[in-house]
Amino acid sequence: MKYLTKALKFILLLLVIILVIVGAYVLYVMTQYSRIPDNQKLTINNNSIASIETLENNTTYTASTYNIGFGAYSPNYSFFMDSGVMKDGTSVRGKYGTGFSKEDVNKNTIGVINTILDLDPTFALFQEVDTDSTRSFKINQVEAIKNAFNNMSSDYAVNFHSFYSILPPNNPHGIANAGILTLSKAKIDNAIRKSYPVSDEFPAKYFDLDRCFSVTYINVKNGKQLSLINTHMSAYDEGGIIRAKQLALLNKYMREEYNKGNFVIVGGDFNQALGKEVLTAFKSEQEIPSWVSLLTNNNLDPYMRICSAENELEVATCRSTDLPYVKDVNYTTVIDGFIISDNIEAYSTNIENNYLYSDHQPVLLHFKLKD
Secondary structure, rough: OOOHHHHHHHHHHHHHHHHHHHHHHHHHHHOOOOOOOOOEEEOOOOOHHOEEEOOOOEEEEEEEEEHHHHOOOOOOOOEOOEEEEEOOOOOOOOOOOOOOOOHHHHHHHHHHHHHHHHHOEEEEEEEEEOOHHHOOOOOHHHHHHHHOOOEEEEEEEEEEEEEEEOOOOOOEEEEEEEEEEEEEEEOOOOEEEOOOOOOOOOOOHHOOOOOOOEEEEEEOOOOEEEEEEEEOOOOOOOHHHHHHHHHHHHHHHHHHHOOOOOOEEEEEEOOOOOOOOHOOOOOOOEOOOOOOOOEHHEEEEEEEEEEOOOOOOOOOOOEEOOOOOOOOOOOOOOEEEEEOOOOEEEEEEEEEOOOOOEEEOOEEEEEEEEE
16 A cells, blocks of 8 residues: 555646646747738848849740748658558658758759759749758758859848747757748849748647748839749648638739739649649649649639749659658659739749658749739
8 A cells, every 4th residue: 555655646746747737838939929010021032143134025024933842851751640441441650850960051042043043043032941940950951042142132031930949859840930931133123031921820820820821022124023922831731721811912912013013923832722623633642732732723812823834744843741752652743833913924944853851842933024
């Protein structure tokens, strides 16, 4: 009886300690919660080195978009927050909270840089670019990319800054600071950060911090401007409820810019399948993930359209990350690309690189601003 009493006391003490630790962590998470103010003016870097003073009408320019996945997503990488179902009913879940190693993250970051350097775009849009983050071993990917593209001006908007996540326990995700980076060979007139609506429900609001889009304004010789929008919409949004609100805001902003006579290009990671056909276009041994929703031209104002890639049914831009990448096993679809206004002539291409450096693949847009 004496030993039983001691054992019960020990168990009770252990439970109290666990509750105190959990309570302290919840309090820490809640006190760390904050939002970046809307309509934030962005710092423009290296504008003096931009080689193009103003854009010309009827001249071909190019723009790329690439979600670099904070440099972690080598082909054999899976992410702890992602889960899925195989077609045989087996459930799968990703494993890791950080990249495999600092060397591996650095290798992927360099691979991303070289991929876009080879494309040599006039404008380069990147998403999920880290600074001082546990998950990417504190590699400053923003500076690495800017230094590599030393003939381009740039602006950077933070769209994810999180508390220290203790999950998964065997490989904690830690602190994340990430954003969207826009590079330009043309001089940037100004740039702003626009806040997207995000979930205000517990606990979702603590895991989807500060989603946004940035707007980079480039002067055109006809007196108008190119409104170049870099976007990264919410990912963990089953049913697409939050993304619908985000799209409503984006539509409103595109409408305002178009009504000014400006040219509008939106590039980035929409976290939505860009057209019904790409939902099931690619071989897979997985069911369509629950997070996948659909974005079509019917969701856009009539003067805006998705610039569907010429090879959109041959080359996907995003793979599932609930298991390592194996061609024709993972679910893949097209969620990266461009939306353009009807005063722009354009075509785009999805770039195949077998997901060597990210869970995404880049997209390249060729465009002309009409008279």
